[in-house]
Amino acid sequence: MTLANRQGTGVVVPVERNDQRFRAGQGTAAGLSIVFRKFRKALFGKPNSDRSDTEGQFNVQYPEERLALPEAYRNMPILLFDDATGHELCTSCFQCERVCPPQVIHITQAKDPATGKPVPSAAEFIIEYDTCMSCGYCAEVCPFDAIKMDHDYELSTSNHPELDVNYNRLLRPVSYYETIAPTLWNDVRESAMKKLQNNIKRRPGAIGVDHGQKVGAKAAPAAVARPAEPAGGGASAVAPAAKRASVAAIGKSMSEERLAKLQSIRAANQSKRGGAGAPIDTAHAVEADVAVQPSTAQVAAPDAATPGSVAPGATGPVAAVGTNMSEEKRAKLEAIRAAKRAQEGE
Amino acid sequence: MALLLKGELRSKLQAELPAALDVRWANQATAPETAEHAGALPVLIEDDAVVHAAQIVPVAHFLRDTLGYDYLSNITVVDYLAFSIMELVYQFYNTTAGGADVRVRVRIGRTPEACIVPSLSPTWPGANLQEREAYDMYGVVFPGHPNLARVYMWDEFKGFPMRKDFPKTGDKYTHVTGE
Amino acid sequence: MLKTEELRINIGPQHPSTHGVFRMLVTVDGETLVDLKPVFGYLHRNHEQLGEVNSYLQNMPFTDRLDYFNSMINNHAYARSVEMLAGIEVPERAQYIRVIMDELSRILNHATALGFMLGDMGAWQTALLWGLREREKILDLFEYVSGARMMCNYARFGGVARDIDDYFITETRKLMDGLPHYFDDFEGLLTNSEILLARARNIGVLPKDLALSYSVTGPVLRASGVPYDIRRAEPYAVYDRFDFDIPVGTVGDVYDRFLVRIAEMRQAYRILEQAFQQLPEASGGHINPKVKQQSLKPPIGEAYARVESPKGELGFYLVSDGTGNAYRYKVRAPSFINLTALADMCKGYKLADAMVILGSIDIVMGEVDR
Numbered sequence: 013m014t015l016a017n018r019q020g021t022g023v024v025v026p027v028e029r030n031d032q033r034f035r036a037g038q039g040t041a042a043g044l045s046i047v048f049r050k051f052r053k054a055l056f057g058k059p060n061s062d063r064s065d066t067e068g069q070f071n072v073q074y075p076e077e078r079l080a081l082p083e084a085y086r087n088m089p090i091l092l093f094d095d096a097t098g099h100e101l102c103t104s105c106f107q108c109e110r111v112c113p114p115q116v117i118h119i120t121q122a123k124d125p126a127t128g129k130p131v132p133s134a135a136e137f138i139i140e141y142d143t144c145m146s147c148g149y150c151a152e153v154c155p156f157d158a159i160k161m162d163h164d165y166e167l168s169t170s171n172h173p174e175l176d177v178n179y180n181r182l183l184r185p186v187s188y189y190e191t192i193a194p195t196l197w198n199d200v201r202e203s204a205m206k207k208l209q210n211n212i213k214r215r216p217g218a219i220g221v222d223h224g225q226k227v228g229a230k231a232a233p234a235a236v237a238r239p240a241e242p243a244g245g246g247a248s249a250v251a252p253a254a255k256r257a258s259v260a261a262i263g264k265s266m267s268e269e270r271l272a273k274l275q276s277i278r279a280a281n282q283s284k285r286g287g288a289g290a291p292i293d294t295a296h297a298v299e300a301d302v303a304v305q306p307s308t309a310q311v312a313a314p315d316a317a318t319p320g321s322v323a324p325g326a327t328g329p330v331a332a333v334g335t336n337m338s339e340e341k342r343a344k345l346e347a348i349r350a351a352k353r354a355q356e357g358e
Numbered sequence: 359m360a361l362l363l364k365g366e367l368r369s370k371l372q373a374e375l376p377a378a379l380d381v382r383w384a385n386q387a388t389a390p391e392t393a394e395h396a397g398a399l400p401v402l403i404e405d406d407a408v409v410h411a412a413q414i415v416p417v418a419h420f421l422r423d424t425l426g427y428d429y430l431s432n433i434t435v436v437d438y439l440a441f442s443i444m445e446l447v448y449q450f451y452n453t454t455a456g457g458a459d460v461r462v463r464v465r466i467g468r469t470p471e472a473c474i475v476p477s478l479s480p481t482w483p484g485a486n487l488q489e490r491e492a493y494d495m496y497g498v499v500f501p502g503h504p505n506l507a508r509v510y511m512w513d514e515f516k517g518f519p520m521r522k523d524f525p526k527t528g529d530k531y532t533h534v535t536g537e
Numbered sequence: 538m539l540k541t542e543e544l545r546i547n548i549g550p551q552h553p554s555t556h557g558v559f560r561m562l563v564t565v566d567g568e569t570l571v572d573l574k575p576v577f578g579y580l581h582r583n584h585e586q587l588g589e590v591n592s593y594l595q596n597m598p599f600t601d602r603l604d605y606f607n608s609m610i611n612n613h614a615y616a617r618s619v620e621m622l623a624g625i626e627v628p629e630r631a632q633y634i635r636v637i638m639d640e641l642s643r644i645l646n647h648a649t650a651l652g653f654m655l656g657d658m659g660a661w662q663t664a665l666l667w668g669l670r671e672r673e674k675i676l677d678l679f680e681y682v683s684g685a686r687m688m689c690n691y692a693r694f695g696g697v698a699r700d701i702d703d704y705f706i707t708e709t710r711k712l713m714d715g716l717p718h719y720f721d722d723f724e725g726l727l728t729n730s731e732i733l734l735a736r737a738r739n740i741g742v743l744p745k746d747l748a749l750s751y752s753v754t755g756p757v758l759r760a761s762g763v764p765y766d767i768r769r770a771e772p773y774a775v776y777d778r779f780d781f782d783i784p785v786g787t788v789g790d791v792y793d794r795f796l797v798r799i800a801e802m803r804q805a806y807r808i809l810e811q812a813f814q815q816l817p818e819a820s821g822g823h824i825n826p827k828v829k830q831q832s833l834k835p836p837i838g839e840a841y842a843r844v845e846s847p848k849g850e851l852g853f854y855l856v857s858d859g860t861g862n863a864y865r866y867k868v869r870a871p872s873f874i875n876l877t878a879l880a881d882m883c884k885g886y887k888l889a890d891a892m893v894i895l896g897s898i899d900i901v902m903g904e905v906d907r
Binding site for chain 1: 591594595596597598599629663667670671673674677680681682683684685688690698699708711712714715718719722725726727728729730731732734760764769772775776777778779780781782783784785786787788792793796797800815818819820831
């Protein structure tokens with residue numbers, strides 16, 4: 013039977029009130045026994061219970077432990093610039109300003125100082141973070157993949173004008189976005205970079221690089237424009253996060269054989285690079301029942317150890333690059349990074 | 359009670375309650391071509407039943423008692439400023455038979471004398487809060503309503519905010535600051 | 538003779554048990570409630586006028602904030618309304634995804650609503666936190682697929698914003714593994730608990746004919762004995778392909794509403810199972826690619842689309858004048874209309890019962906006040 017021909021059925025069922033049952037406290041007693049069972053399991057059971065558990069411990073000790081955020085998580089918008097050339101991806105097309113429901117984006121287009129003609133770049137870009145609804149429409153409609161949704165949610169401040177964020181503070185390198193949303197960026201990187209090259213040709217002089225970004229910047233995400241984020245906290249968050257792995261596995265989507273393939277590729281890459289970094293430890297201290305989740309800790313640990321790579325950052329285990337990539341893309345990325353590191357000549 | 363087909367309500371009303379149908383709108387069935395007019399044109403579809411304001415209570419009772427449409431879902435007011443009318447749309451559903459709704463429309467003027475519709479609330483209490491909202495937002499007065507007070511705005515508020523001629527930016531209650 | 542007087546007490550708007558900023562002016566004679574006058578408007582954000590200023594796509598995040606517990610359902614209903622207005626077709630897979638999100642919302646809403654009601658009764662937060670824990674698991678799923686836990690902004694015109702992938706399905710199945718155990722535990726704790734029975738049985742009775750004439754919908758109506766469920770009466774979005782029962786109550790008191798909501802959670806679980814079974818064979822993608830979301834200009838006309846939200850009938854009435862903004866945008870909010878019955882339901886009972894009855898109607902001020 014095709015789906016279109018299916019006919020649902022159902023009856024009207026009166027709920028059972030059990031009005032005639034004699035009650036002398038046995039209902040409450042039965043309920044209390046359930047409560048005590050849960051209490052016992054919570055006290056002595058395994059921590060970091062799975063999604064299918066209804067008993068156990070589910071607490072995440074924030075801020076020492078953090079839940080990993082999925083790639084699609086959207087908090088506040090940020091703007092991207094290319095690491096290599098320093099050029100901003102934004103061409104000031106005003107699509108995000110037009111679609112923004114609370115109208116909090118304010119863009120001024122850059123003009124060629126010689127001719128006065130508009131140039132595909134933004135001179136000023138202001139987002140009012142305090143009114144932003146986090147709807148994500150700006151990121152959805154941007155034709156140049158310049159504006160994306162950041163994952164940082166610890167933005168509380170007592171200085172209200174600070175929440176009108178200007179272009180300098182909005183800019184992040186593409187490498188930062190790659191660490192927080194690798195699969196999403198992978199899908200659009202080629203077309204975004206191609207469009208960027210076209211736009212660079214139409215930008216005279218230093219327009220498009222004039223908002224404080226460093227050309228060739230490979231920013232550790234912890235160091236970019238967030239004053240209270242210790243880089244060490246990121247690395248140390250990985251270790252306890254390993255114990256949190258089963259809860260923190262949100263965002264991971266690798267099956268077991270892909271994980272094994274990935275590990276073998278990374279082992280091969282690391283031996284190519286001369287064995288730097290910790291050996292991949294499959295017997296990492298995580299309970300055996302969760303086979304997929306240990307990848308978060310293991311992937312993050314070699315990244316932290318490999319010199320010159322992007323630090324995992326305070327966003328925790330999901331922030332490690334490549335954990336959501338297929339094997340060949342991961343291998344490609346590793347090759348590119350290796351080449352860049354050789355270029356930088358560490 | 360069976361469900362009404364499209365257009366059947368008008369013929370039933372013509373048969374049973376001929377005084378109810380508002381014949382001013384009987385021959386204006388045109389679908390407008392363009393959107394150049396200010397505001398939408400009221401579109402009279404064939405299955406529409408536009409009744410006189412004074413007759414809404416008998417029509418509602420007819421629907422409930424004779425035709426079995428016993429669930430009043432919605433009373434919506436639409437302000438057609440360009441035509442100087444306000445339209446109230448009553449939507450009734452049949453709970454035993456299920457199915458689509460029956461819409462009864464009432465078209466009244468926008469001046470305080472004309473903006474009066476007898477209240478359904480004494481006999482159909484579900485209309486209570488909806489009519490209060492219609493009064494609060496559009497200024498439609500429902501004589502016979504047990505408690506026709508404002509529901510969203512505070513009691514001393516002057517003006518009817520959802521009307522099309524109510525200013526959307528800045529009125530005597532808000533200070534318009536420079537951007 | 539002692540002279541007694543009726544006392545007018547003000548409950549709210551700042552009150553932990555009024556489910557938001559809601560004010561009740563209550564007249565009591567001793568401990569018995571004589572009259573109740575609800576006062577609304579503390580959360581009025583002029584949503585309907587914003588709907589006339591925003592374009593159709595821009596209005597979608599604002600609909601999230603109506604019934605903020607079930608933003609997926611708000612988005613679904615609004616998207617249906619615009620699709621009806623503009624004549625947009627939705628592919629089958631998108632319909633299944635919408636149904637899955639709707640039923641997950643139903644489970645999380647009923648778990649939390651019952652939890653809050655029990656908190657109001659004095660069962661200090663045990664049932665509430667059980668419900669919230671299941672809700673957290675579902676919110677994680679929503680966050681994975683749409684980017685935000687509560688303000689999902691997920692439906693688009695012609696489908697949904699992003700497709701669901703295997704990871705989502707695996708995790709939801711894991712959740713569904715645990716859900717029957719949760720339902721059993723919840724029922725075991727509460728359904729026969731003498732305290733709940735004493736506080737919920739024959740309290741807040743709403744008889745059948747009165748329920749209909751008050752235009753209440755949703756579990757409140759079904760608990761009063763009227764088997765009216767929009768998913769059966771006017772099926773939308775592939776609901777006609779699922780087998781599920783409609784639980785109804787007999788007496789119409791708080792206990793019946795409690796039982797009806799638990800039974801509905803189980804039926805929602807049944808629908809989820811069937812939806813996941815049928816999902817792989819559904820045709821189409823997750824969105825209709827021909828629809829221009831931002832520049833949508835529906836033809837002149839009107840449309841009213843409704844869904845069975847966990848609180849009742851949620852409908853959006855739209856009138857289009859051919860431009861990109863709605864001419865009239867009205868939200869038929871179930872909590873608002875259900876509150877019509879509050880005064881009559883509370884009269885004659887004790888003051889403490891007023892909180893329990895309010896909790897059993899399950900309101901959320903975001904949609905009461907819009």
